[in-house]
Amino acid sequence: MDQSAKNAIQIENLSVNYRHTRALQNVCLNVPEGEFLGIIGPNGGGKSTLLKAILGLVPPASGKIEIFGEERKKNQAVIGYVPQFSTVDRTFPISAQEVVLTAFLKGPLHPFFRYKEEHRRAASAALERVGIENLASRQISELSGGEFQRLLIVRALATEPKILLLDEPTASVDPASREHIYELLTEINKSVTIVMVTHDLMAIASEVTSIACLNQTLVYHGGPQLDEKTVNAMYGCPVDLIAHGVPHRVLGRHDHDCRGGREDEEC
Ligand code: ADP
Numbered sequence: 341m342d343q344s345a346k347n348a349i350q351i352e353n354l355s356v357n358y359r360h361t362r363a364l365q366n367v368c369l370n371v372p373e374g375e376f377l378g379i380i381g382p383n384g385g386g387k388s389t390l391l392k393a394i395l396g397l398v399p400p401a402s403g404k405i406e407i408f409g410e411e412r413k414k415n416q417a418v419i420g421y422v423p424q425f426s427t428v429d430r431t432f433p434i435s436a437q438e439v440v441l442t443a444f445l446k447g448p449l450h451p452f453f454r455y456k457e458e459h460r461r462a463a464s465a466a467l468e469r470v471g472i473e474n475l476a477s478r479q480i481s482e483l484s485g486g487e488f489q490r491l492l493i494v495r496a497l498a499t500e501p502k503i504l505l506l507d508e509p510t511a512s513v514d515p516a517s518r519e520h521i522y523e524l525l526t527e528i529n530k531s532v533t534i535v536m537v538t539h540d541l542m543a544i545a546s547e548v549t550s551i552a553c554l555n556q557t558l559v560y561h562g563g564p565q566l567d568e569k570t571v572n573a574m575y576g577c578p579v580d581l582i583a584h585g586v587p588h589r590v591l592g593r594h595d596h597d598c599r600g601g602r603e604d605e606e607c
């Protein structure tokens with residue numbers, strides 16, 4: 341990566357607490373503009389919390405987050421967000437196009453509210469960009485898991501963000517849709533910096549430009565090659581090597597503390 345490239349996201353010594361739980365501790369992470377970063381880690385490792393902290397949905401206990409060199413403001417339009425599938429109510433009676441339109445909502449709704457014509461046009465353009473304009477009038481309860489996930493990506497892109505954050509976008513979709521979503525993200529990555537939380541290590545190896553492994557602290561941040569050196573550096577994060585055709589093995593205990601960030605990262 342070009343060292344002179346601008347950082348889309350710069351996180352310094354970030355700690356986040358929920359009442360009695362420390363979710364993140366002293367996380368330092370730079371995401372250069374144009375990067376496709378995959379975040380992996382065990383359940384409860386703080387992955388969703390990191391995305392929420394970048395979005396300003398949870399406050400840091402300490403540390404700081406900068407977006408394109410500026411202090412992050414709440415609801416910054418420059419960031420699009422695809423929340424974890426399980427947190428979305430798919431029985432809600434709303435059409436696909438209306439879901440995309442909600443991206444333009446600011447503040448509470450009032451009676452007789454109407455979306456602006458320009459927002460309707462932008463929503464249609466976003467649906468077309470992802471090739472699901474034919475689904476515009478469908479109720480979301482009538483979409484397959486893969487279609488719904490693509491719809492959430494469309495919604496996140498509707499405001500033309502420069503950064504896209506995705507929380508496990510392939511967790512509830514079939515393998516064909518998963519491939520489709522990765523192709524879509526690779527295309528989007530030509531103009532948008534992407535940070536994606538995933539359990540899908542196939543994606544990590546073949547699609548992303550770097551990976552970070554979170555287990556309360558940043559255990560690893562570097563290249564996506566899942567060779568022995570990388571896997572050893574990621575000790576503390578689940579790495580399923582069977583999926584890659586590499587002989588399965590059980591990692592032994594490590595004597596040294598291999599926490600830490602990227603070697604070239606200052607913090
Ligand atoms: P991950 O996405 O990696 O599974 P999370 O960021 O969701 O992890 O959670 C990190 C830790 O913070 C976990 O211990 C979790 O139980 C806790 N946590 C997450 N959200 C909340 C919340 N709203 N209130 C209290 N604790 C929370």
Ligand code: MG
Binds near residue numbers: 387424507
């Ligand atoms: Mg999560």
